[in-house]
Amino acid sequence: MRIVLYTGKGGVGKTTTAAATAVTAARRGARALVASADAAHSLGDVLGLRLGPDPRGVALSGGGSGPDGTGRLDALEVDVRAETDHHWGAIRDWLVSLFRHQGIEEVVAEELALLPGAEELTTLLAVERHAREGGYDLVVVDCAPTDAALRLLTLPEVARGAFRVLLRVQQALAGVVTPMARSVLSVPLPESRVFRDAERLLYEKLRTLRGLVTGDDASVRLVVTPERMVIDEALRAHTDLALFELPCDAVVMNRLLPEAATREDFFQDWGRLQAERCAEVEAAFAPLPVLRAPLQEDEVTGVAALAAHGEALFGGHAPGAVLARAPRVRFRKEGDGYRAEVPLPHAERESLDVAKLADELLITTGARRRALALPRRIAALDLAGARLEPEGLVVRFERAGGAA
Ligand SMILES: Nc1ncnc2c1ncn2[C@@H]1O[C@H](COP(=O)(O)OP(=O)(O)OP(=O)(O)O)[C@@H](O)[C@H]1O
Ligand SMILES: [Mg+2]
Known part of the structure; x- marks a missing residue:
């Protein structure tokens, strides 16, 4: 489908x-x-x-x-509304009872319990x-x-x-x-x-x-x-x-x-x-x-x-056809370390931020952030640099203390 x-x-x-x-x-x-x-x-x-x-x-x-x-x-x-009640009803009821228990009015408690x-x-x-x-x-x-x-x-x-x-x-x-x-x-x-x-x-x-x-x-x-x-x-x-x-x-x-x-x-x-x-x-x-x-x-x-x-x-296109394939995140070996290639069309350096936290690579583009799970081999390495290239964001990972 x-x-x-x-x-x-x-x-x-x-x-x-x-x-x-x-x-x-x-x-x-x-x-x-x-x-x-x-x-x-x-x-x-x-x-x-x-x-x-x-x-x-x-x-x-x-x-x-x-x-x-x-x-x-x-x-x-x-x-x-009906779908939300169906799927989240139990969790929301608990949150409402929790807030009410703390002396918060029912109406306010219900507002607070609206799960983002x-x-x-x-x-x-x-x-x-x-x-x-x-x-x-x-x-x-x-x-x-x-x-x-x-x-x-x-x-x-x-x-x-x-x-x-x-x-x-x-x-x-x-x-x-x-x-x-x-x-x-x-x-x-x-x-x-x-x-x-x-x-x-x-x-x-x-x-x-x-x-x-x-x-x-x-x-x-x-x-x-x-x-x-x-x-x-x-x-x-x-x-x-x-x-x-x-x-x-x-x-x-x-x-x-x-x-x-x-x-x-x-x-x-x-x-x-x-x-x-x-x-x-x-x-x-x-x-x-x-x-x-x-x-x-x-x-x-x-x-x-x-x-x-x-x-x-x-016209001649099928309305449901896949009209183009989008590139995906790729991890590749590079020297002693690895590189991640994250396709990011039109990204600008000024609004881009990259950090590694435990086994995740945090990439922020303006208003949005993705926590990209790293494969175990790469999670053990240090973030060694990131740059924007024509194919996207390229992030390098090396062994702690630099390439041995
Ligand atoms: N190519 C077109 N020619 C003439 N009128 C159009 C064309 N495309 C859309 N419209 C008209 O423009 C109005 C807005 O279109 P539509 O509701 O599809 O936009 P939308 O992006 O879904 O809007 P919303 O953000 O409010 O959901 C409608 O009145 C629609 O009939
Ligand atoms: Mg619309």
Whole structure:
């Protein structure tokens, strides 16, 4: 099963592009699901249907269902609140009782117990469950704007680190200790059920989710318009995606003035500027393909308009194909030591920070940090230097006291 996730700056056309991708794939014969993971749902508006948390069939009017009749389209909007209650209910109830025990008012306790990241994780869990159960060839995810989408996609890895700490607490409290501690301590201790939930999340779900978003079948596509701020945000997102090895396979250039319009006097300057921005995007994101979509005369809503939009966007490309392979982190032997190569397109030295802490390499790019687990052989070595090269960040490791 292939999964394609769309993100980009607010309002650039993510939902439209996600829906057009799924409609086009289904009309060409795929079993496709389009899911909205943006809490501010607008997928239903774009499809002209009322959507809920379970997949609902979308009629592929006109185009039929592919040459062999296999194509079909389902759509859904994740109900973040219901999913969060389901997955985190037990942990949250315990936190609320803990805070209340300390004299904190119920309303405030409930606010405090909102676990950071819980909504992002449960959104991904819901998408994963439907994707797995529905037997789809292609799952298209309409994500929130860039920052929230990156939080969503990096959480399976970031949360794993946090849960490791939680797990140690559980081990400390487990078994005999708990009943005894219960009578001595004046705070409520978590039921073991609470931690069993967390453990299950840790070992099964987080690994599954990380596999889902970083696997060879997953791709993120960045939607842009020919505007400076939009492109800059996409460039930063591309760096952050690479840092977490979230593979990006294409850029979608949306709302391009049609060629004919740019020949009109009034639009000539816009046309020139647009051509410059397109060239810039092609160069900056190379070797990623840049798919182009025209500015339509009217809003793109309903299956027929989405199908036309998708055909213009994809042309000869298959909407669900892997359009480019993203490089991954590599470790290689170098002299007496090792080197790590971390692909970081568009990274700037000033906003980059590298440190080694025990068996992890901490890499910070502007607002985001990844704790990259080091193979045991390399974890035993010292960080000997880091530099930005065309292929990315190169970090050298040598034996303590320098190369022997
Ligand atoms: N190529 C296009 N031509 C004309 N209208 C477009 C095009 N792409 C998107 N639109 C319109 O622009 C508006 C915003 O598009 P859309 O909702 O897809 O953006 P979004 O990136 O998902 O926004 P948000 O960040 O709010 O989720 C919609 O009214 C949509 O119909
Ligand atoms: Mg949207």
